[in-house]
Amino acid sequence: MSALLDLALLFARLVDPERAHGMALKALACLPARPPTADDARLGVTAFGLRFPNPVGIAAGFDKEAEVPDALLALGFGFSEVGTITPRPQPGNARPRNFRLTEDRAVINRYGFNSGGHGPALARLKARAGRPGIVGVNVGANKDSIDRAGDYVAGIRAFAGVASYFTANVSSPNTPGLRDLQEEKALDDLLARVIEARDATAPGIPLLLKIAPDLALPHLDAVVLVARRRRVDGMIVSNTTLARPASLRSVHRGETGGLSGRPLFPLSTRMLAETYLRVERQFPLVGVGGIDSPQTALAKITAGASLIQLYSGLVYEGMGLVSRIKAGLLARLSDGTPLDALVGSEAARLVASPFPTA
Numbered sequence: 001m002s003a004l005l006d007l008a009l010l011f012a013r014l015v016d017p018e019r020a021h022g023m024a025l026k027a028l029a030c031l032p033a034r035p036p037t038a039d040d041a042r043l044g045v046t047a048f049g050l051r052f053p054n055p056v057g058i059a060a061g062f063d064k065e066a067e068v069p070d071a072l073l074a075l076g077f078g079f080s081e082v083g084t085i086t087p088r089p090q091p092g093n094a095r096p097r098n099f100r101l102t103e104d105r106a107v108i109n110r111y112g113f114n115s116g117g118h119g120p121a122l123a124r125l126k127a128r129a130g131r132p133g134i135v136g137v138n139v140g141a142n143k144d145s146i147d148r149a150g151d152y153v154a155g156i157r158a159f160a161g162v163a164s165y166f167t168a169n170v171s172s173p174n175t176p177g178l179r180d181l182q183e184e185k186a187l188d189d190l191l192a193r194v195i196e197a198r199d200a201t202a203p204g205i206p207l208l209l210k211i212a213p214d215l216a217l218p219h220l221d222a223v224v225l226v227a228r229r230r231r232v233d234g235m236i237v238s239n240t241t242l243a244r245p246a247s248l249r250s251v252h253r254g255e256t257g258g259l260s261g262r263p264l265f266p267l268s269t270r271m272l273a274e275t276y277l278r279v280e281r282q283f284p285l286v287g288v289g290g291i292d293s294p295q296t297a298l299a300k301i302t303a304g305a306s307l308i309q310l311y312s313g314l315v316y317e318g319m320g321l322v323s324r325i326k327a328g329l330l331a332r333l334s335d336g337t338p339l340d341a342l343v344g345s346e347a348a349r350l351v352a353s354p355f356p357t358a
Contacts, residue, residue: 017098028068036073047284048206048233054078059309060138066121073133076322083138087154089117101250107312110257112174118158125162137163149190153197160202171212171239173258184222191230206233213238224278236286237272261312265290266356273350276304294328302346
């Protein structure tokens, strides 16, 4: 099935990226319903109280409206994260807002939390009640909200009965001022309110915090301090970057928005390792940014990720990337090393190396 989707991907590259994304969602929605594929037990991961059949997830942004989580799980993902979903519908930024940087194996997007609001996504997730598979819900704030922390609280309350876990996304670069929520005082207030809402409406459901890769290290110190103090269940490292590496060649390299894909890999992986050492195994991390091969997936794990997520890599490598990564991980585990033993094994070495330059 993934081979057929990959053929469709070749065609989709001939059209506008946002239209191609819509075509991919329609194709996935047309697939016959199937249960998630069985995985080799060696790929299983236990993190924040959940048992994942394998560590490879689909990142938020692909299935914004919770239209195809079960189709993605059936294609071999170990978990799916839907969203980002805002309380009220909003169109996001003007088009065009998604650009392929083909020569760089990268993407720049400035969607700006385009969302149908809580209602439609909640109805879809309620309709899949009882089906197997881990589906996280990524929540955010409306652009014109006067109480952005309140919007996150509303998201927790709305999806309390249907989310396997929650992600508070405070790191998108495409909503003005949103990243200010990563400042220590604002973040502490947000997490206090969100965790209070979680404990009241969805006790035991994990809460993850998604951060930007562009934090200065003293800022990262403060973010991790707050996350540990407030006892979040995990962190996702990282969102897209505002940096533009000098190596970029595409004509679209000057577009505004968040850069993802291969050029993000060095920075996001370094920030993952920095976060891992600061967290001191108090909670697990999810590694995102530039994964497009079994080698880059393994590098995220050895940098500190218990779980990983893909998105932009699929644009260039196709859905077959999921099975290739899992096969690559199994090859690495063939000597009997458990997957958990690899987590963070290279973090100290990475942190001691020169910091990636833009």
